[in-house]
Amino acid sequence: MAGKIIADQIQSSTAGTLDTKYVVDGSAKAWVSFDNASTATIEESLNISNIVDFAAGETQVNLTNNMTNANYCIPASAGRTTSGGSPGAQWIYGPASSRWQHETMANGGSYMDADNNYSAALGDLA
Amino acid sequence: MNTPEFKGTHLFERLLWAKENLEPVQSDYRVVFESDVDSPASILVADPNWMAAAKQGGILPPVWVYWLLAADEAHPDFKKHTRGYLLHDTQPIGPLTEEQAIEYLIYKDVPRHVWENYNKGNKPNLIICNKSQLPKTREWRNAWSISDEVVSGNIETVQSIEYQETEGLDLTEMFSEELNRSKVYA
Numbered sequence: 576m577a578g579k580i581i582a583d584q585i586q587s588s589t590a591g592t593l594d595t596k597y598v599v600d601g602s603a604k605a606w607v608s609f610d611n612a613s614t615a616t617i618e619e620s621l622n623i624s625n626i627v628d629f630a631a632g633e634t635q636v637n638l639t640n641n642m643t644n645a646n647y648c649i650p651a652s653a654g655r656t657t658s659g660g661s662p663g664a665q666w667i668y669g670p671a672s673s674r675w676q677h678e679t680m681a682n683g684g685s686y687m688d689a690d691n692n693y694s695a696a697l698g699d700l701a
Numbered sequence: 702m703n704t705p706e707f708k709g710t711h712l713f714e715r716l717l718w719a720k721e722n723l724e725p726v727q728s729d730y731r732v733v734f735e736s737d738v739d740s741p742a743s744i745l746v747a748d749p750n751w752m753a754a755a756k757q758g759g760i761l762p763p764v765w766v767y768w769l770l771a772a773d774e775a776h777p778d779f780k781k782h783t784r785g786y787l788l789h790d791t792q793p794i795g796p797l798t799e800e801q802a803i804e805y806l807i808y809k810d811v812p813r814h815v816w817e818n819y820n821k822g823n824k825p826n827l828i829i830c831n832k833s834q835l836p837k838t839r840e841w842r843n844a845w846s847i848s849d850e851v852v853s854g855n856i857e858t859v860q861s862i863e864y865q866e867t868e869g870l871d872l873t874e875m876f877s878e879e880l881n882r883s884k885v886y887a
Contacts (some may be wrong), residue, residue, distance in 0.1 A: 604713065612839065613830050615746050622716050624751045627807050628744040631842040638787060639751055639761070640712040641770055644781040672774055672782060673767065688839050690806045700713055701770065701785030
């Protein structure tokens with residue numbers, strides 16, 4: 576592609592030098608923000624092909640560019656709902672190189688739908 | 702805007718180009734399917750950036766690439782993908798209509814046993830509908846199922862999408878010789 580820069584290091588004028596592998600390895604390879612409180616909708620994303628609304632609080636996130644295997648990091652969170660519900664634990668279930676399942680629980684322990692759900696993938700692409 | 706010549710370019714780089722240059726497309730289509738009798742109906746929602754890339758053409762790999770990678774991952778000795786190059790080096794597919802793109806997603810991410818036999822039971826276990834046809838609230842979400850009323854209004858749509866002649870999505874491309882030789886799904 577035009578405009579490609581090949582470099583092993585980036586140097587700041589004040590903060591020293593950083594290997595570009597830190598940037599490549601440390602950046603999210605996929606992320607998604609979705610609303611699951613009404614009709615499931617993807618708000619914004621990178622490297623996501625679709626979501627599958629399985630049930631209350633259970634959503635599968637499917638990738639376009641697979642990860643190299645299932646051993647990658649998936650930080651997840653959810654925002655307070657407009658109806659006043661407060662999400663508690665966020666669970667990640669059954670990750671594979673092509674997907675993960677984002678589960679949102681209420682503080683009481685039951686599955687709940689939240690307006691704003693966020694998850695991402697940190698690791699290596701296939 | 703024309704798509705750059707992307708064959709051999711890492712798929713992730715192609716997706717970054719698409720996100721920067723294409724307007725997201727929020728599809729009103731929803732794929733509703735029942736993968737087993739004990740679970741509520743699942744609803745597949747296309748990603749807006751992905752849909753824009755699918756309609757643009759020249760970005761996404763053919764769907765059989767995902768099938769081969771899934772077969773690799775299902776192998777007991779799987780450690781990591783060694784054929785990721787298929788995502789990047791296979792000739793990208795051409796532009797799809799929104800309907801063809803939804804069909805592609807069905808083949809990519811709906812369980813095979815669902816779409817292969819969607820119309821062989823007492824009622825279809827997969828339909829494509831408009832999001833306005835879904836319940837307006839999440840009440841009783843874990844009891845949702847495909848109703849006979851919805852089915853009667855949409856089954857022809859499913860059939861027409863599955864069998865229509867396509868320009869961008871070539872079924873012979875999806876079920877490629879390479880896939881047949883590998884007998885992944887034999």
